[in-house]
Amino acid sequence: MLRKWIVLAVVTILVSAPGDSRAVAGFAADVQRAAPAWDGTLRRVRVPVLMYHYVSYLPADADDIRRELTVTPDLFRAHLDYLKEQGYSTISFYDLDAALLSGSLLPPRPVILTFDDGYIDHYTTVFPALREYGFTGTFFIITALADANRADYVNWSQIREMADGGMSMESHTKNHVDLRGRDYDFLVYELLGSLESLAAYTGQTSHILSYPVGHYDEMTLQVVGQLPIWRAVTTQRGVLHTTDNRLEMPRLRINGGTGAAGLASLLNGN
Ligand SMILES: [Zn+2]
Secondary structure: OOOOOOOOOOOOOOOOOOOOOOOOOOOHHHEEEEEEOOOOOEEEEEOOEEEEOEEOOOOOOOOHHHHHHEEOHHHHHHHHHHHHHOOOEEOOHHHHHHHHHHOOOOOOOEEEEEEEOOEOHHHHHHHHHHHHHOOOOEEEEOHHHHHOOOOOEOOHHHHHHHHHOOOEEEEOOOOOOOOOOOOHHHHHHHHHHHHHHHHHHHOOOOOEEEOHHHOOOHHHHHHHHHOOOOEEEEEEEOOEEEOOOOOOEEEEEOOOOOOHHHHHHHHHOO
């Protein structure tokens, strides 16, 4: 005789801080206890962090690397359509940080959209598209390239406009060099220098870092930990964030071949 077992997954809500009676509406399944926060509560949050580079049409001479890093504007809009239709809400790393540290509520289906390197299409294509959809993004800026006022990268006045428009303008260091094997002074220059430039030009403080090419070592982590950097993202794949992985946060890589179906499987995977 066949017996069918129905297994009901019971998800326990453990995110609320002591004395906080609010329920975790709409996102209970993705929040669990993991590690201590300032209030002693252990939290883990599942938030997909999408990693984009170029959002543009490919130049005729595009090589394999450029193809890998480029999503066309049409495909990007298809991604935004999908996120909208599926009820995703874009949040910032500050929202995620607050959810982990103090148990503050996240909207249903939170997602963070990140854009590395400060290409000019982030201002000309991504910024208006995000505003049209009512979304926000986190842009990791190579501040020496903004200083250089190059036509192919966002400049400070564009960065200021994006910050004023509700986007998070964050650090991708000053010069986008490999941070491994560096000494203290070099790391402070690259990291703190970029945060100071962002604050000076946007009028807002920045506390989030993206490691250039995802590279870092123990010394990098030590110095980052001493600076006013609240969270740092890698290029490692994953969707879970805990109170103790604040400087090694995983992301989901988007490339030219990631269609809406590919996006869906990334968002729903591990
Ligand atoms: Zn980069």
